[in-house]
Amino acid sequence: MSESVRDWREYYREMESSAPLVIYYPLCGGGEECITACPYGEKIWEVKPMKVSLFGVKEKVRLRPVMANPELCRNCQLCVEACPTGALRPGDTPVRHPVLTLVYNTLRLPFKGKYNLKFVFRKEHVERFRKNNGLEV
Numbered sequence: 182m183s184e185s186v187r188d189w190r191e192y193y194r195e196m197e198s199s200a201p202l203v204i205y206y207p208l209c210g211g212g213e214e215c216i217t218a219c220p221y222g223e224k225i226w227e228v229k230p231m232k233v234s235l236f237g238v239k240e241k242v243r244l245r246p247v248m249a250n251p252e253l254c255r256n257c258q259l260c261v262e263a264c265p266t267g268a269l270r271p272g273d274t275p276v277r278h279p280v281l282t283l284v285y286n287t288l289r290l291p292f293k294g295k296y297n298l299k300f301v302f303r304k305e306h307v308e309r310f311r312k313n314n315g316l317e318v
């Protein structure tokens with residue numbers, strides 16, 4: 182594991198201080214649904230390596246979305262709605278109970294309008310999930 186790779190908590194704290202949103206990275210699957218949904222996706226977001234677990238299991242280096250240019254964010258929260266796990270949220274309502282948040286958001290996924298299971302399992306998101314979690318594409 183590269184020593185230069187930062188821990189997810191550092192990115193979390195940066196978002197807390199500079200953006201209207203935060204990502205609780207242990208709940209982020211890395212499918213980049215947030216970047217797809219954002220009207221300014223490529224201008225605001227980047228994916229960066231960080232040390233983090235996937236849904237609380239086995240911490241290792243994974244690629245995850247970070248807000249490279251938070252000043253461009255309009256706080257429309259389309260990305261929040263598109264996040265399938267509840268990891269991405271407004272900064273004033275951070276994740277308090279990770280397991281409950283994951284279960285709640287997983288159960289509501291089939292009933293979400295535009296950002297339902299079909300959206301999450303789009304080919305591009307499946308490929309990004311695999312790539313960002315170090316799995317074969």
Ligand code: SF4
Nearest residue numbers: 219254255257258260
């Ligand atoms: S709140 Fe809106 S503008 Fe800001 S990152 Fe999310 S989708 Fe993009």
